[in-house]
Amino acid sequence: MKIRKIVLFYLGLVMAALWLVACGAGAAATQPAQNPAGEKLKVVATFSILGDLVQTIGGDKIELHTLVGPGGDTHTFEPSPSDSVALVEARLIFENGLELETWLDDLYTASGSTAKRVVVTEGLDPLAMAEGEAAHDEAGDHEEHAAEGEYEEHDDHTAEAGGHEHAHGEFDPHVWHDVANVIHEVELIRDALAEADPANAQSYQANAEAYLGQLKELDSWVAEEIKKIPADRRKLVTSHDTFGYLARRYGLEIVGSGLGVSTEASDPSAAEVVGLIEEIKAVGVPAIFTENVSNPKLMERVAAEAGVTLGPQLYTDALGEPGSDGETYLKMMRYNVTALVTALSQ
């Protein structure tokens, strides 16, 4: 009996403690501040490169969940239940848009999330998809839609056909290879964070100001570096169309677009590969490149058959793992450009 009484006494103490904790939590939840004391602003970024920008501006004031991590291919991502939970808990979702995240609308709806969605490419001047890529579309009304500026999902049928081809839409989503675009994105991220969490607005502004300075420096540096490549060699071949914006801003020519190969891609047709090899020989590029999100085997074969150098693997649609040359956006850009300049100048 005595032992039972002691147990009941301690049980009573535990219950009382739990009751106090519950009351405390209840009081915090009814406070007008949107972020209870000590709780960080919960945000989601869809993929690693965007996540790096958001984390840099948010600093220690945010809790970031990035859906597609380093080395992951956002085009072919398949969300898991934990991603759904992250959307529910988030106040803001940062997304690229331009149909990079074809899976996000469904995930957002299914999760029941009420987070505000911030499309960081809004206000940018998007590139229309290259002709070669457009050729994958069976829809004949491609031009009309492009003129109307609609973002149609034309590529669904390619996925259904079983070939994991790049689910690209009307516009090229790979805006981050132009540093000026990222400067615009950082401004949007800064403003969205400050609006959602006014108490920490000064911190977001200070972080953005410092980072924007680094980005402007990077932009000038990339322009200067690309000029080091002899003019007739400023030509780029990669396994999928990811460098359109780099080419547009810094003066490179994209060769052999339209293979549309992604991480899990089934091989393109033999005729497409032969066409690419002939194109490489005809334009005389000294080197071609593989990407961190693509299977390198195809490009190894193409390089061997075209008789050109296979340059180092570039960070294209995702950051590299922590500790790698591509662990941040700034490092990734410097690594890519150095690799391009070195390989194309030889």
Ligand SMILES: [Zn+2]
């Ligand atoms: Zn891509």
